[in-house]
Amino acid sequence: MRRGKELALSHRSRFSHALTPVEAGFATNLTGYYQRFETRVELNCWLDKEDTMWKQRSRLNWFKEGDRNTRFFHANASSRFQKNLIEGIYDDEGLWQEDEKIVVKIFVDYYSELFTTCRPSKFIEIVDAVHPKVMEAMNSTLIREFLPGEVHWALKQMYTLKALGLDGMPPLWDARTRLPGQRTRV
Structure with missing residues (x-):
């Protein structure tokens, strides 16, 4: 099985011939315009094929382990939702806290303190500077x-x-x- 970089390199080599006229430069006349247009269409076609290849490759990882109702499929499909999971956080004393209520309290206390001011000394000067x-x-x-x-x-x-x-x-x-x-x- 080829790795991702090898797949990308082999696929890029397939449509690199479409870039040759672009790198060589085009004439400024009407035929140059048509050459640019045809090259752009061909390049877009190859880029679409590359996109399809990557989509199929990601699906092949699921299908090689069995049908869509396998534990492998469900583990992969639901792993996206666990990326942003906060399992715990360190409190003010440096202790790891995993209890949801304590974690919420730590966040609320932190942001309450962050956005609370205690008798600012230069308040009038700040207000005068705001137009x-x-x-x-x-x-x-x-x-x-x-x-x-x-x-x-x-x-x-x-x-x-x-x-x-x-x-x-x-x-x-x-x-x-x-x-x-x-x-x-x-």
Whole structure:
């Protein structure tokens, strides 16, 4: 069985002839344009074949051990979900903790302490250095009550399959999305 690097090298040698015109350079006339186009098409074809080869190779690892219902297949298929598993963490005293509740508490305590300040001494100087981006006129526009027409316009702009309702379902049943107090047209 050939290893991955050997497979990659042998496969690259198969389509290296497609790169020869690219490396040699093309004429700037119309025939050069057609040569570039044909070479690009041929190179894309070989790259697609290489992609297919790698997909088939990964599946062959599963199939050589038996059919898809084998323990080998399920172990490989579910191993992806275990990559980001945190089995434990060291606490403040350097002890390894594996209990889920303790691990959660360690994370919460760490980030609470990280994002908490204790009476900053140069707070006024920091605030003076920050220049406002939202001016008073903009702020008054942002904090005023929404008008029904604005809400209706915003609802019309939403894509029906992405803006879910309060029940978690898309509002496909009513494409004219009604405002509270309005009757539904049937």
